[in-house]
Amino acid sequence: xxxxxxxxxxxxxxxxxxxxxxxxxxxxxxxxxxxxxxxxxxxxxxxxxxxxxxxxxxxxxxxxxxxx
Numbered sequence: 001x002x003x004x005x006x007x008x009x010x011x012x013x014x015x016x017x018x019x020x021x022x023x024x025x026x027x028x029x030x031x032x033x034x035x036x037x038x039x040x041x042x043x044x045x046x047x048x049x050x051x052x053x054x055x056x057x058x059x060x061x062x063x064x065x066x067x068x
Contacts, residue, residue: 019045024052 013027026048036044 019049021045022049022052024049 012029015028015030015032016025017028017032018025
């Protein structure tokens with residue numbers, strides 16, 4: 001961890017948002033709201049939710065495999 005930034009995330013994605021539909025949290029940069037509106041915002045949120053669901057399915061599958 002870099003002491004110069006006092007342990008803060010240095011990637012620039014520090015603003016927490018959540019998707020409208022499933023309330024999945026995700027982080028964006030400072031200018032996200034200016035750059036993504038309307039259809040573009042819906043596409044981003046759909047992608048976030050698709051990734052979340054895919055990850056959830058994979059984790060469930062792994063747990064099921066380990067318990068058999």
